[in-house]
Amino acid sequence: MAALDAVQKRLFQEVADLHNIPEGAYNLRANGESVGRNTTANIDITSKTDVSGIDIRIKDGTKNESVHIPVVLSQSGLKENVYNDFYIGENCDVLIVAGCGIDNCGSQDSEHDGIHRFYIGxxxxxxxxxxxxxxxxxxxxxILNPVTEVYMEEGSTMEMEMVQIKGVDSTDRTTIAELKGDAKLIVRERLMTHGKQYAGSIYKVSLLGNGSSADVVSRSVARDDSYQKLDLCIIGDAACSGHTECDSIIMDNGRILAVPSLEANNIDAALVHEAAIGKIAGEQLIKLMTLGLTEAEAEEQIINGFLK
Known part of the structure; x- marks a missing residue:
């Protein structure tokens, strides 16, 4: 494995909780180059030959294993597109940890656009x-612009934890999923913007098979002069169930646009959406301030709890 400097090590800790070399399969990437890779008997990682990126192939029946593929950028002005494809066999149970951290101390924009495609058996x-x-x-x-595509076979389950709570100036996040019969998708998104940051988050989930289901929940906080746009769409083409929820806190001069949509193309498609945008309740602040916290400290406690 290539030597990492202190900034790169800190970024890996922030985005993937990596303090040491991870167990199992991994591909670590820094400033556009692979800095470490490991495969296992059940998980193979190979470099693409036509574009920048990797193929991850997981054998049938692989259980209790993990794949770490985080990316960090510490070079100002670096921009890259990376394509990572996951081919996951049948009857697997695997943890996949991705993410990107950018430390920019220069005057040029740094950008990472990652396209991840999952084919789940x-x-x-x-x-x-x-x-x-x-x-x-x-x-x-x-700047970070992730695209995630998920294609789920019968009876499969995908649980996604999508987190961005500090330091990203601009992001357009797009997630597309297609579910066959009895497949289940669970998404928990946590997002915070501040300063003049922008965050766009799009989900388009197609429930194609009978018994398929999706539960997509986004919690966000917009502070200072930041702007967020949340676009959550579930399409029911079968006897299925879908739920989306946007729950947002707005502060200072922040702005939030929530655009929920449901499309039912089957009489047995049961789809529900919930949305709420509001400021921190005054009684919450008062209660914490009576315990000795300042107003700013009380706000931080409420936000941390909300995004947990």
Whole structure:
């Protein structure tokens, strides 16, 4: 494995909780180059030959294993597109940890656009964790535009944890999923913007098979002069069930646009959406301030609890 500097090590800790080399399969990437890779008997990682990126192939029946594929950028002005494809066999149970951290101390924009495609076999269960983080005191922006595509076979389950709570100046996040019969998708998104940051988050989930289901929940906080757009769409083409929820806190001069949509193309499609945008309740602040916290400290406690 290539030597990492202190900034790169910190970024890996922030986006993937990596303090040491992870167990199992991994592909670590820094400033556009692979800095470490490991495969196992059941999980193979190979580089693409036509574009930048990797193929991850997981054998049938693989259980209790993990794949770590985080990316970090510490070079100002670096921009990259990476394509990662996951081919997951049947009857698997695997943890996949991705994410990107950018530290920009220069004057040029740094950008990482990652396209992840998941092909999940029958009756497999995948937990996917994707964290985004930005830092650095430069004037150049930290830009992340992730695209996630999920194609789920019968009886499979995908649980997605999507987190971005600090330092990213601009992001357009797009998630597309197609579910066959009895497949189940669970999404928990946590998002915070501040300063003049922008975050767009799009979900388009197609429930194609009988018994398929999706539960997509987004919690967000917009502070200062930041702007968020949340676009959640579930399409029911079969006897299925879908639920989306947007729950947002708006502060200072922040702005939030929530665009929920449901499309039922089958008489037995049961689809529900919930949305709420509001400020922190005054009684919550007062209660915490009576315990000795300042108003700012009380706000932080409420926000941390909300995004947990």
């Amino acid at each position: 029958k009756n497999s269960r995948i937990k996917y964790v994707e964290k985004h983080y930005g830092s650095g005191d430069g004037t150049g922006k930290r």
